[in-house]
Amino acid sequence: MWFEEVRPSPAAASETHRRLCAGEAAAVRPHAGLSGFYAALVAEFPEAEDATDESSPWSAGLDVGDGYVLMGMQWGRAAEVAPRVVELAGQSGLICFDPQADVVHAPPALRSADALGLRSCVGLPVDDPDLETVERAVLRLSDDNWFVILEGPSGRYVQAGTGARAGAADGGYAVEFRDGSPERHYRCVLDDREQVVSVFVDFRRDPAARPTGVAWANAWL
Structure with a gap:
């Protein structure tokens, strides 16, 4: 301290x-x-x-x-x-x-005025996490630490889970992005953890935009 x-x-x-x-x-x-x-x-x-x-x-x-x-x-x-x-x-x-x-x-x-918050199953919540901390949190996903979310104001967030509890196959990742309301809630399933990292990094850099590089499906429909 x-x-x-x-x-x-x-x-x-x-x-x-x-x-x-x-x-x-x-x-x-x-x-x-x-x-x-x-x-x-x-x-x-x-x-x-x-x-x-x-x-x-x-x-x-x-x-x-x-x-x-x-x-x-x-x-x-x-x-x-x-x-x-x-x-x-x-x-x-x-x-x-x-x-x-x-x-x-x-x-x-x-901290930034519109700081994001990072939470996972293991460890303390982090307010306004830097990119390195966000990346590390995703890379630490495991059977025990199976869930991580990065959320901002107004109902915007990305979250990812691994394994059956997240509705994904072993070794897979269920990733979701919500753009402020249930109708703009998107989901994809990925096998590559580096892709999951990329989604979180995109959101950390620009929470106002939908993360790119993956095929999102509207979870509301």
Whole structure:
């Protein structure tokens, strides 16, 4: 958790995180929002009082500096704690980087006004995801993580699912695009995951246009 004036790419955030973990506090600059974030965080999720304290969600003590907070949380508490951490970071105007998923969660000030939202079966929702994050989410589709959706305002979205739960054959992908209303809801079935990536990338670049390169059928008819 740290402050940046410009939203970093996942690669840049990963490098900053690596440097901070290596003890390079100068990788980021001090920021007033960090103290408020830390206070709110430990008020809700206190650090362990000692080694026998199992009530804390943290797997180790928080690493806190003038310009950053690094934290490791217990795997079994991640679903409960991680969304709140992202929310608190956003309220304090901070970058929240998830090194396991390689995802940058930007604060509202660094998001587009008409930002899209990315959700999948596994992992946290991402507001205003960059192209790299969108591509990675599609490439991670699997039997367990079988669904992903990228949605914007006014009922516009693309979504994809794999396997029987999505109405597709094994190894296939059911892909849908909705252009704001049920009558403009389109569907196709693809075998090539790179084609699915292309559909999502097209939509991320221009949510106002129907993604190209595939044969859409009107699902309403």
